[in-house]
Amino acid sequence: MKIHFIAIGGSAMHNLALALAHKGYTITGSDDVIFEPSKGRLAAQGLLPEEFGWFPDKIHSGLDAIVLGMHAKSDNPELLKAQELGLTIYSYPEFLYEQSKNKTRVVIGGSHGKTTITSMILHVLDYNDIAVDYMVGAQLEGFDRMVHLTEENDFMVLEGDEYLSSAIDRRPKFHLYKPNIALMSGIAWDHINVFPTFKNYVEQFRIFVDGIVTGGSITYNAEDPEVKKVVEASENTIRKFPYETPEHQIEDGVTYLETPEGPMPVEIFGQHNLNNLAGAKWICQQMGVDEADFYEAIASFKGASKRLEKIAESSTSVVYKDFAHSPSKVKATTQAVKNQYPNRKLIACLELHTYSSLNAEFLNEYSGALDAADEAVVFYSPEAVKIKQLDEVSAEQIADALGRGDAKIFTDPISFQTYLFAMNFANSALLLMSSGNYGGLDFERLKGLIS
Template sequence: MSKKYHFIAIGGAVMHNLALALLEKGYKVTGSDDEIYEPSRGRLKNAGILPKEKGWFPEKIHNDLDGIILGMHARGDNPELIKAKALGIPIYSFPEFIFNQSKDKKRVVISGSHGKTTITSMILHVLQYLEINFDYLVGAQVEGFDLMVKLSHAPIIIIEGDEYLTSPLDRRPKFFHYHHHILLMSGIAWDHYNVFPTFENYKSQFARLVEMTPEDGTFIYCKEDQHVRNLAVSLDSKRMRKIPYNAHPHSIQNGETILKTSSGTIPIAIFGAHNLQNLQGALEVCKSLGIKENEFYKAISSFKGAAKRQEIIAKSEYSILFRDFAHAPSKLKATVTAVKKQYPARKLIAVQELHTYSSLNKEFVNNYAHTFDEADIAIIYLNPKAVSLKKLELMDEYMLREGFQRDDLMLFTEMEKLKRFLEAQEYHNTNLLLMSSGNYDDMDLKNLKAIINKNHS
């Protein structure tokens, strides 16, 4: 008989992908949520498992269920959760369930404050290109993959290991639950200020993760990151295999990045020092899985990047409109610097939407100092409604200029005014970079795309 699972908070980006993956595996799936947005809504509807009504319904919880999968969005007093506990139904957080389904696999976990999704996507791309059988969990939609989760009988699983909290019942980072054999760590830069109130507390989560590496395991780490390097140095080297990496040797020619390899040069679609680090990290993971360097290079040449990671929305001979997920200080600085270095002769207009609890908090804003230095025009957008929902104080232009250490920083608090300003700019020999983990309040990019696409004179 096929197993039955009920999802509490089925509408989340990763949660609905897991629901669809289990459906594909032949399991019976039900779920509830108080809000479901696109694309989750449409995908669940097409699969026939969209909840009929919004809200929580204890009557959906019964003894025939093999388990409950609990999303981070649900609260501890959720009525469905309370009934599941009363009936003694097994309750799994998302990462616990992934581990439960992959106990017999070789588990590769990609961790770090930045670059996780890109590195995981690169590895997925290479394995798929080489027709190797594998499962995965990745935090964004990747070209060539229908879902963000796959669970099958494959012998290995590639997991993007997030440090954010597991569930309302488990306040530990998700990545503790995967019990890795191979661990990659890209870098440590303070994030999730609302959960990890000090940088020391944040760093300690990564230290504990590294210590969980088994004696015959592998720790692959970016030696260009001081905090990760310190962790590696402090480890007993007899316990595990340690593999350091830094940015892959490369050159930039006419706005194109070229890899330098032992067997010649290879042009690639991605760029930026941070992405060349990501690529080298992905290469080391693939080598640890038995893939030869020449096979990796052949596959990676066709990798276009993960969704919203330096994604090109519009392009002409003289200008490009980029969209990027960058929101934490380290990500913002890396992305701005990468675009400027790739196109040094072009003006760069960079816009950052402050969207997360950390980025909207005046106590944290000093961590953004000098992240915008490479931009010719630096703009902040924030929605006062988002600030009030998080019960924070709205920062003014002066406070942001102090925090970012940039006297000409511009602030917009109305999306329409920002849109009009951007559409009025001259885009000859100019790139526009939009960065956010949000969506600029669904700003319509149609006119901007048209302006940039026709900019051929």
């Protein structure tokens, strides 16, 4: 097949392009800008566009399909040409469904935890030599790509994102997968630019549950009241498997999970991650992995990239980097690090970077999110607020929303770095939470201060 990607440079899109090229498809693509690592990975496989921009002459009747990325707008000249020619146009999730419609689809949904749970499942399956197709939202250790597609594998494991599919398909991605086996980890209001009310946001998860194929199953976090309400109210003819955080202890900075064979040390920590582990266990068992094999495999799971990732450590200090940006995840991650290192000073640095987090009306959702930190530091860019065309927010608003009058709040990246690099990190745990990079924080220099 000949497939053309409009906006090939995205994190998800370029991985799908690489997977299809590996499968033997002929792939072309365009984008107006491509950053690393996408740029280098596409170039290595001969898929990097010769020049950046949109070129309608790349679109012709010899193409079997177009895959349209979220980055492309509805007036994209290549898209308009494809529509004019009547070509088949897929959004990213639509194309993944087409590739997996004859397989057993396992879809992991939820406002938070879905990347970690999907990563856990893939780690366990790989450890036990069970080959599956997959799509996950982070680069995993031991895996070449974030997307893998074959003709022969029986299962397709999909991370089910609730964000929109494309500029011309406004359905949430996870509505398109029609799972046989599904999981829901949690519901906490996000993407307020698309779902302006909490009620509207929750409705997307109800649709997800009702979209599970008849006779399928939903594994759900019974500790989340919204998840419990949505799943238990569904009249879909499916099996329902609740899960809860497993018993565990923390000793000398190591988390021990209670198993039928006794306490077992694990690499991950935090109640939210152990809750994720319980969900992953249920899914793996439905895919044919027995309990003992699951525990043996999960003991070596170190976490998904940028999800509570340890980036530096000395005898008296440690630094973690986490993708956390939603209020519930920020709170859970901060509490997890404090619980893991109760006798160390916890310095929690949060970058407000997303549309939701920079919205003045949404800020109050962060109330108490940094309570577990001994020192709370916040960075945000007023320029990013302007770019997103939002009302200005002030340092006072942020401090009031957090309920931390003592929070240090920075709007200038140089001032933030200067403050951070001047710290004494002895007997401390530094937690950096962001989906951005704090305006260009020098992480290598930071690591040097710790080691």
